[in-house]
Amino acid sequence: MGDSMKEATAALMDGLLTPYTVAGMTLRNRFAMAPMSRRMTPGGVPTQESADYYVARATGGTALIVTEGTFIDDPAAGFSDKIPTIYGEEAEAGWRGVVDSVHAAGSSIMVQLWHAGVLRGNDQIPNPGIPARSPSGVDLDGGRFGEELTTKQIDAIVESYARAAATAERIGFDGVELHGAHGYLPDQFVWRRTNQRTDKYGLNDNHGTTFPSEIVRAVRGAVSSDMVVGYRFSQWKVDRYDSRIAEDSAELEQILLPIAEAGVDLMHASGRRHWQPEFPTESGLSLAGWAKKITGLPVITVGSVGIDTPFGAEAPAQDSDQERLRILVKQFEDGEYDVVALGRALLGDPAWVNKTLGINTDPIHAYEKPTSRPNPTARTY
Secondary structure, three states: OOHHHHHHHHHHOHHHHOOEEEOOEEEOOOEEEOOOOOOOOHHHOOOHHHHHHHHHHHHOOOOEEEEEEEEOOOOOOOOOOOOOEOOOHHHHHHHHHHHHHHHHOOOEEEEEEEOOHHHHOOOOOOOOOOOOEEOOOEOOOOOEOOEEOOHHHHHHHHHHHHHHHHHHHHHOOOEEEEEOOEOOHHHHHOOOOOOOOOOOOOOOOOOOOHHHHHHHHHHHHHOOOOOEEEEEEEOOEOOEOOOOOOOOHHHHHHHHHHHHHOOOOEEEEEOOOOOOOOOOOOOOOOHHHHHHHHHOOOEEEEOOOOOOOOOOOOOOOOOOHHHHHHHHHHHHHOOOOOEEEEOHHHHHOOOHHHHHOOOOOOOOOOOOOOOOOOOOOOOOO
């Protein structure tokens, strides 16, 4: 990118430099780091490497760090002992080092709380011998897998989320984000394919929102009013990009409103391409735009910002980075979102924000898709 193009880009994105406050958390600008799992936390305990990883993005200009998915203490929540947890003295101490370091770098940090549900799969590490548990014992393809959750087990999971949130506040996090996207446990309750229950946790008239709403209420009750409670949702599922929880805005409203009204401060709309209209026959609003219109809450948008090849695509997009950044800014000016999250752009260059805004004049290191992965099951969402 030439100097004149850099100057034009920095001027274009000037509005995203404005501070923003939600609950008790004030951000110095509108840029966030999206949660991305790395499987680089041995024994589930964050290390100095974890702190250095997040601090690099904070010092690079990102105002809000949303951590990689972090398993709660339910025995069936996780599927790898290399993904962080948020229970036990060692994990707490590790996370405290991360939080203190990010705060010292001038950024806020939220921890994403995670339960895999049926996507625990057959790995069964940690807690070998505990099967995957989900709303109906059905996997994302509709086949029988694992066990159906009992109401007693559901109650225990809700309590586990609340404990995790209280722990996060004690550690010093600015907020928690509940991972209700991409086919993980809360998402499994609001999706027709994975929820076939007939009790109060079934789809019924509330589109399966009883369980995620109970989680939100329990978490809200476990932390102070200054602690941000965020909720991440999506249409798509892991490796199933055409999947949808809502076919139109009315159905999306029936899903989002009960969850939001249970005590959410910040919605995180996880789309794959932020510039695409979610329901083209209704309006040009993105998924984030609809979340904002439906709930009235602050919203994070995400989806292939700052990268050449959109998420899930094999070839670069035909429109230029500059054009897509113009769309991003227009969406911000139109009130479709309040904060924009970056994923692979920050993997490619931790200083992407400062470089794009002209604060750092060094060249941007573009994200390059790995030709192979040391761990082929690792997830970057």
